[in-house]
Amino acid sequence: MKNKEAVERIALIIAAVLVVIGIVLLINNFHTDRKKDTVCVGVVCIGAADDNGWNQSHYEGIGKACETNSCRMYSRMNIPEEESLLKKAVSGLVDQGCSCIFLTSYGYSAFLNSIAKEYPKVAFYCISGEKDAPNCTTYFARMYQVRYLSGIVAGSTTESGILGYITAMPIPETIRSVNAYALGARRANPSAKVLVIYTGSWDDKGVEEQAVRSLKEAGADVITYHEDRPYALDLADEMGLFTTGYDYVSHEYSERFLTAAVINWDMLYTRVLRDYLSGRANFSNDYWLGLSEGAVSLYEYSDMVTEDTKKLVASEEERIRTSLDVFSGEIRDNTGVVRCGENERISDYELFNNFDWYVEGVEIYE
Numbered sequence: 042m043k044n045k046e047a048v049e050r051i052a053l054i055i056a057a058v059l060v061v062i063g064i065v066l067l068i069n070n071f072h073t074d075r076k077k078d079t080v081c082v083g084v085v086c087i088g089a090a091d092d093n094g095w096n097q098s099h100y101e102g103i104g105k106a107c108e109t110n111s112c113r114m115y116s117r118m119n120i121p122e123e124e125s126l127l128k129k130a131v132s133g134l135v136d137q138g139c140s141c142i143f144l145t146s147y148g149y150s151a152f153l154n155s156i157a158k159e160y161p162k163v164a165f166y167c168i169s170g171e172k173d174a175p176n177c178t179t180y181f182a183r184m185y186q187v188r189y190l191s192g193i194v195a196g197s198t199t200e201s202g203i204l205g206y207i208t209a210m211p212i213p214e215t216i217r218s219v220n221a222y223a224l225g226a227r228r229a230n231p232s233a234k235v236l237v238i239y240t241g242s243w244d245d246k247g248v249e250e251q252a253v254r255s256l257k258e259a260g261a262d263v264i265t266y267h268e269d270r271p272y273a274l275d276l277a278d279e280m281g282l283f284t285t286g287y288d289y290v291s292h293e294y295s296e297r298f299l300t301a302a303v304i305n306w307d308m309l310y311t312r313v314l315r316d317y318l319s320g321r322a323n324f325s326n327d328y329w330l331g332l333s334e335g336a337v338s339l340y341e342y343s344d345m346v347t348e349d350t351k352k353l354v355a356s357e358e359e360r361i362r363t364s365l366d367v368f369s370g371e372i373r374d375n376t377g378v379v380r381c382g383e384n385e386r387i388s389d390y391e392l393f394n395n396f397d398w399y400v401e402g403v404e405i406y407e
Contacts, residue, residue, distance in 0.1 A: 081112065084143045085134070085145065087149075088118070094271055098306050102310045107314070110314050115134055122149060127152055128159075144166070153165060166179070169181045181328070184287075191299075193225040194339075195299065199230065203262065205259070206267070207240065208266065208267035208268065215267050224368075236259055237405050249266070249268055253277050254276075257280065265286070289303065299342070308336055339354070370384075374401065
């Protein structure tokens, strides 16, 4: 009898062990399948991942989105806006299994359609720019909304009434920001003037620093920029000028650094990647997220920014969020022509693709 009980106990133990082994094998198989199904995401940047500017903000933002969504990220850094080099970078990412690729510089969009057609099963997302291929779309943040708000801060602070703006080239992306900054500055100071210098490059330290010196000589006492790295900001701060930042704040400045118009790339990339993974990606539309979605914001204020200025900014931010956008109501260009009527709003299509004129108060400085 005892032998029978012992045999039964041994049988139960063996059965339990087999069940445990089965569960372990099942779990292992599950993880193996998950690994096989891991989505690989590619990123192409025009600069380095540690440039303390544009490229770093994208690299870190996509990395965070991949981490959040359990994806694997592969990157190609320091890729110029040249077709052959971009195609080589994309080809390498596709070979690594990337089914979703982010192109993070505006100039890449010139080659987007031909590349996207070459890889019809890959989803392509290109910053700003234009596209036609059915497997690609563009994305950006409504930077102009917080450019407008930082313009209010600059216009409230300037002592000379002249603001300096350094940017790469006259494309809708930069013109939107210049105009928004000027509208904000003149909201606070109706006689404010914005002098703009185009450098012809997204990253040229010598030219950008010379632009700062030229604008100071022209009377500008507030400097901002729209470039990949904060060369202009660094020098202007050293020279004792007021400054407002852009996109990404990498280190501490003096109290004359008033604030910055920043983009929450973590949020934007997480949203875009989540849509792709869930099958909700709509390639007939562009992603253009702003204050309402939390994609853009103002950096913390300097102690030099007054309470009255903060109140005005808060009031205008609420207006943008709840009623009318920045480019609404009567707007004249810098030749005096009315470009937007009192009860009108400039369309997103025009702002994103065709903005090629400047608002009142903007001067291109040669």
